Amino acid sequence: MGFLGLGKKTLDISQSAYDQILEHARDAYPHECCGILVGSTMQGTKVMYVHRAENTNKERASDRYIIDPKEFFMIDREARMQSLDILGFYHSHPDHPDKPSSTDREWGQPGYSYIIVSVNKGKDTSIKCWSFEGENDPFKEIKIKII
Amino acid sequence: MAIKVRIPTPLRKLTNGSDEVFAEGRNIGEIINDLEKSFPGLKERICEGDGKLRRFVNIYLNDEDIRFKKNLETELKENDELSIIPAIAGGSI
Numbered sequence: 001m002g003f004l005g006l007g008k009k010t011l012d013i014s015q016s017a018y019d020q021i022l023e024h025a026r027d028a029y030p031h032e033c034c035g036i037l038v039g040s041t042m043q044g045t046k047v048m049y050v051h052r053a054e055n056t057n058k059e060r061a062s063d064r065y066i067i068d069p070k071e072f073f074m075i076d077r078e079a080r081m082q083s084l085d086i087l088g089f090y091h092s093h094p095d096h097p098d099k100p101s102s103t104d105r106e107w108g109q110p111g112y113s114y115i116i117v118s119v120n121k122g123k124d125t126s127i128k129c130w131s132f133e134g135e136n137d138p139f140k141e142i143k144i145k146i147i
Numbered sequence: 148m149a150i151k152v153r154i155p156t157p158l159r160k161l162t163n164g165s166d167e168v169f170a171e172g173r174n175i176g177e178i179i180n181d182l183e184k185s186f187p188g189l190k191e192r193i194c195e196g197d198g199k200l201r202r203f204v205n206i207y208l209n210d211e212d213i214r215f216k217k218n219l220e221t222e223l224k225e226n227d228e229l230s231i232i233p234a235i236a237g238g239s240i
Contacts, residue, residue, distance in 0.1 A: 032238060032239065034235075057236070057238075060238070063238045063239045063240045064236070064237070064238035064239075065236060065237060065238060066234075066235070066236040067235040067236070069205040069207070069212065069232045069234065069235075070207075070210075070212070072232050072233075072235060073207050073210065073230055073232055076153070076155075076230070076232075085156070085166070086155075086156065087156075089235055091237060091238075092239075093239035094239065095239075096239035096240070100237070101237070101238060101239055101240055103236075103237050103238040103239075103240060104237035104238065106237075107203070107234065107235070107236040107237045108237065109155075109156075109157040109203075109233045109235070110157045110160075111156040111157045111159070111160075112156055112157065114237075
């Protein structure tokens with residue numbers, strides 16, 4: 001375990017939160033969905049719930065997403081009131097692999113977990129989680145453990 | 148005047164793990180300069196070389212984006228709170 005839970009090897013998530021992410025990804029198809037992972041790093045990195053965010057990139061919603069900073073601010077405040085924290089984010093890649101793109105890396109922030117869902121033709125899904133520590137490091141895969 | 152500043156996960160390496168810190172200043176620019184004194188390296192993660200806010204960073208004063216106020220020159224009053232909010236974006240291509 002690294003600093004602040006960085007260098008984490010697994011991301012623990014409940015079955016219901018996991019299912020909600022997949023459902024959101026299918027609902028949003030052919031557009032990208034996005035959302036916020038809220039949880040705790042007290043004992044490992046554990047997602048307690050997910051928040052469906054609005055993809056505010058309306059012009060390129062099929063291959064881009066943006067989470068409104070105001071939405072981040074509200075969810076951060078809500079999380080803090082419960083002694084929780086924003087652990088990371090999820091988004092979908094319609095008809096693209098569940099791997100970070102160069103755009104994901106350009107906009108990625110160190111220390112957060114990024115779940116990416118690939119949605120093939122609106123139905124079949126695959127899901128992976130990624131993170132990086134140093135500002136110039138590449139994304140590394142983190143195992144998702146359903147608890 | 149000490150102002151509370153909310154620090155997001157990506158910057159906590161620079162604040163020794165703290166998610167909230169205090170800094171002195173009459174406006175937001177002064178707060179950032181004071182933060183830099185306590186936590187060297189923080190300013191360059193928030194501002195460009197010319198002193199303007201980086202495009203990957205948003206700052207909220209209470210619940211308002213400072214870009215809709217006077218940006219870094221926005222004046223502060225007692226009990227104000229600042230939140231540093233990273234831009235969250237990406238995409239499949």
